[in-house]
Amino acid sequence: MGSGKTALLERLIPSFTDRGTSLAVITNDLVTREDAERLQRSGLIEPRRVVAVEAGACPHTVIREDPTLNLDAAERLEMRFHPLDLVLLESGGDNLASTFSPELVDYWIFVIDVSGGGDIPRKRGPGVLQADLLVINKADLAPHVGVDLAAMTREARDVRRGRPVIVTNCRTGEAVDDVVDHIVRNVLFDG
Amino acid sequence: MLKLTGIVGMASDVDLGGTLHDLAHEDRVETIVLDRRDMLRKRLRTVTDKGTDCAIALPRATTLEDGAVLLLEADRAIVIRASVETWLHLKPEDAAAALELGYHAGNLHWRVAFHGSLLAVALEGPRKDYLARLDAFLADGRITLVND
Numbered sequence A: 001m002g003s004g005k006t007a008l009l010e011r012l013i014p015s016f017t018d019r020g021t022s023l024a025v026i027t028n029d030l031v032t033r034e035d036a037e038r039l040q041r042s043g044l045i046e047p048r049r050v051v052a053v054e055a056g057a058c059p060h061t062v063i064r065e066d067p068t069l070n071l072d073a074a075e076r077l078e079m080r081f082h083p084l085d086l087v088l089l090e091s092g093g094d095n096l097a098s099t100f101s102p103e104l105v106d107y108w109i110f111v112i113d114v115s116g117g118g119d120i121p122r123k124r125g126p127g128v129l130q131a132d133l134l135v136i137n138k139a140d141l142a143p144h145v146g147v148d149l150a151a152m153t154r155e156a157r158d159v160r161r162g163r164p165v166i167v168t169n170c171r172t173g174e175a176v177d178d179v180v181d182h183i184v185r186n187v188l189f190d191g
Numbered sequence B: 001m002l003k004l005t006g007i008v009g010m011a012s013d014v015d016l017g018g019t020l021h022d023l024a025h026e027d028r029v030e031t032i033v034l035d036r037r038d039m040l041r042k043r044l045r046t047v048t049d050k051g052t053d054c055a056i057a058l059p060r061a062t063t064l065e066d067g068a069v070l071l072l073e074a075d076r077a078i079v080i081r082a083s084v085e086t087w088l089h090l091k092p093e094d095a096a097a098a099l100e101l102g103y104h105a106g107n108l109h110w111r112v113a114f115h116g117s118l119l120a121v122a123l124e125g126p127r128k129d130y131l132a133r134l135d136a137f138l139a140d141g142r143i144t145l146v147n148d
Helices: A005-019 A034-041 A068-081 A126-130 A139-144 A149-160 A176-186 B014-025 B095-107 B127-133 B135-139
Strands: A023-029 A050-054 A086-090 A109-113 A133-137 A165-167 B002-004 B029-034 B043-047 B053-057 B068-073 B076-082 B087-092 B112-115 B118-122 B143-145
Touching: A005 A023, A005 A034, A005 A086, A005 A109, A005 A133, A005 A176, A023 A034, A023 A068, A034 A050, A050 A068, A068 A086, A109 A126, A126 A149, A133 A149, A133 A176, A139 A149, A149 A165, A165 A176, B002 B068, B014 B029, B014 B068, B014 B076, B029 B043, B087 B095, B087 B127, B095 B118, B095 B135, B127 B135, B135 B143
Parallel strands: A023 A050, A023 A086, A109 A133, A133 A165, B002 B053, B029 B076
Antiparallel strands: B043 B053, B068 B076, B087 B118, B087 B143, B112 B118
16 A cells, blocks of 8 residues: 555556557556556546546455456457557555455556555565565655665565565656566566 | 567477477477466566566466466467465364364465365465464474474
């Protein structure tokens, strides 16, 4: 929650648009459309290419237990904007046990942030362990919240046993290109 | 990068088996070993045992299986193999411990199987992480590890 998922999307969208990637976005919120509306107002993407799913319950229920609402949203976007190269799906803010159903997503990024505590990787939540890519955001806040960012990153790499970790600052765009490169290689199969 | 977009057949298919057998004799069958989680994917960048860079992109209704043949050419085949799963077998001390263990495993989203009076837990991460979550159960004897 508040780790910077929407901020990351706001950085990813123009990067993929610049690459000529045909893109759509699905946001998930508990009982609002706030994240979708933020993106629709951003001017970064045609508003109709952003769809909101309201979970109405714990956010992981609609990305793991029963992803039907999100699958339907993706199919509607694909029909409307065919052919789409990439659909970015943002989960609602959840906890360290949140995971995605492989029925729903091809590649899964888990976003945590420095201000949530340097001990988050050590807690070995399924999200931290299993995601295809772990993003540690808000790198610039580390000295202000007493977090040893180098140690946090090292522990994240240790517990993930070789799975990638990227440290970002989505407000400035720092290292977001690395996230784009991972998606381009592993999802779009380019490079 | 080699793009693989569908399942040609199964290694066990009679009409494919002969061809695969001949290719295997010439060491021309490449294998992609996937764990259970990756077997559920529709789109995956991976490498074969011979180092071929592969991009698997399946229709969403298609599911990978052990023995799925993704490429069959005159001089090469690529076959999916499921990695062997390991399980932790737990024996509850009594019905109360079994109830508590079941509740605990559910809370942790563990994948389980019921083997008579044992609860089997699929290890999808380091074994010590699972044992750490069971520490209190093991310490006071509410459960014991079986054949382990």
